[in-house]
Amino acid sequence: MNNIFAVAGVVIKELYRRKDFYVLFIVTILICLVMASVNIFNDAKIVRYLKEICLLLVWISSLVIAITTTSRQIPAERENRTLLPLLAKPLTRSQLVLGKFLGCWLACGLTLLCFYVFFGALSASREHHWPLLNYFQAAVLHWFMLGVVVAMTLLGSLVFAASSSNSTICFVVVGSILFVARHLDQVALTLREPLRTVIYSIYFAIPHLELFDVRDLVIHSWPLISWLYFSLALLYALGYVAVFLTAACLVFRRKAVN
């Protein structure tokens, strides 16, 4: 475990020393700040719309941070050849993959924590209402969804040589899952065999990231999700993380790194 934590530590150190990460982070916070402080049309109910827009922005930013950060991890190590002195140490390739995953996921978690604390403080200052458990459920589900995205991107970075192509593919896949996946079963019903089975198989095989989108909990202060379903959703995410990471370890184990 020490090796995994050591690699994760370097990933986090790299992130906070990179300027592009800060720029995205600060720009998101600034936009949220400006939007939340403007009272458009002088209407008190507009706060909900502003909250929705701000949370959408937080979602987009977190996905951009997760995908761009993760997709360059191993390709950059190969390109800069820092992989050679690293793998010349008693470090297994699986430990390297797990360390990269942990580093990126923790970095996403820290970013989300900042976003949600900032957003929560801002909206509470306007509404004088602190739905802490709602924020907790929304943030934790969001973080676990990012775990699936990070693991999937890490697998992609081992399959595709260039980090830019991997990032693009991951954005398309994640976007498609979030917007289209929930409708695939209905689409399958309208099709004939064997296409119907194919679409159904895809529907059941892909990780349904849209299940983790519970922004309405925060925006409309909906009642809490049952803790049982909440835990099952976390297990569902962990299952997909395990599948993607196992595949990544298997792919990386067979690769020559000269």
Add this chain to the structure above:
Amino acid sequence: MTPILQTQKLRVEYRSRELRQGTKIALHGLDLEVCAGEVFGFLGPNGAGKTTTMNVLLGFVPPTSGSASLFGIDVRQPISRQRIGYLPELTYYYKFLTAEELLRFYGKIFGLTRAEMDKRIPELLKLVELEHAANRPIKSYSKGMQQRAGLAQALINNPDLLVLDEPTSGLDPLGRMKVREIIQRLKNDGKTVFFSSHELGEVESVCDRVAIVHQGELKAVGSVSEVTGRHTSLEKAFLEIIGFQSSPTL
């Protein structure tokens, strides 16, 4: 003496993705033994198979057939690298880290405790004369400083075997002299050093034994005097062994 680095009938084939190029054989059944306490020079022209041999020894490339072991452990086991230090030909380190952070990171991977690192890191930085730059990011270092930081990371675990891939490549005469001094000091401390180089004068001055590879095959192995033989220098012996003939017009 028991060899601590051993290859037996080591063969490596690279399959080209382009069908027309087929398979390239990088090593043809290489048999090599390096014993404890030796400084062993691994020589050969470009493309001879030196780096491929090192890549197999370090687990970067799997052998097609044959075997390779370090301290009697198959190189495919990561634990075989617990007692080695490796310096690549060019400096490849995390530029955003300082030398001290880099050494701490690699120290953690070797399982060193915080107390061990607190003692070892200042010693190493002193050895490679980087104490004054320990807290500067590596990206601000000159090439010579980066190479010395590389040497420090190769020594973090106090290795019994050092694998150095052209350690003086691209360094100025002062940098080369410092690296040579460090190798000499390691030799005096009883460490085993396995290194590849094109600097035959340097090899002659520090090595106990040398091996010459050419086109993936071992052409000669023995002490410097044995390999030099009837020739006046190792360079002349090397040129004859690899079959080099100077152009009559030159």
